Amino acid sequence: MLKEGGMSLSTKLIDRIAEGALPVLEAAGYDLADLELVKEGANWYLRFFIESPEGVDINDCERASGLLSQWLDETDPIPQAYFLEVSSPGIERPLKKEKDFLRFAGSRVTVKLFAPLNGKKIYVGKLGPVDDQNLTLTTAEDQLLEIPRDKITQVNLYWDENEEG
Secondary structure (H helix, E strand, C coil), X not given: CEEEXXXXXXXXXXXXXXXXXXXXXXXXXXXXXXXEEEEECCEEEEEEEEECCCCCCHHHHHHHHHHHHHHHHHHCCCCCCCEEEEECCCCCCECCCHHHHHHCCCCEEEEXXXXXXXXXXXXXXXXXXXXXXXXXXXXXXXXXXXXXXXXXXXEEECCCCCCCC
């Protein structure tokens, strides 16, 4: 997402960058989990979040950074100066794309809402079917919830360091 101080700008640039960078990453065995161009203070940051079936470590990030840096230097898609950052989406990675919801179906997730639903703005549960309108979640109390997608601000994989697995 292209943001400036939390406000969304045109997504054309970020879409163009993602479209061009994806073949570079895929040729190296990585997938693009997410991409953002954000302004923090006086500086712009272009952040690539990569993943692979084997996982991503610091060496993968360095390798991908070098490949992306070369591609960005050649194509020069961003008019302003920026810092390039490459990392994994992390253990509590956000789920944004349809393929994320399919891949992590059955996993525990945290769902944050714009406004309370049944008195709560945050739910944790097992991710069930997701369609264009709703996300289905089974809570620890075996409550089945259909949450309207337009009420959701964020969905992340759930992780608790005190739990096994």
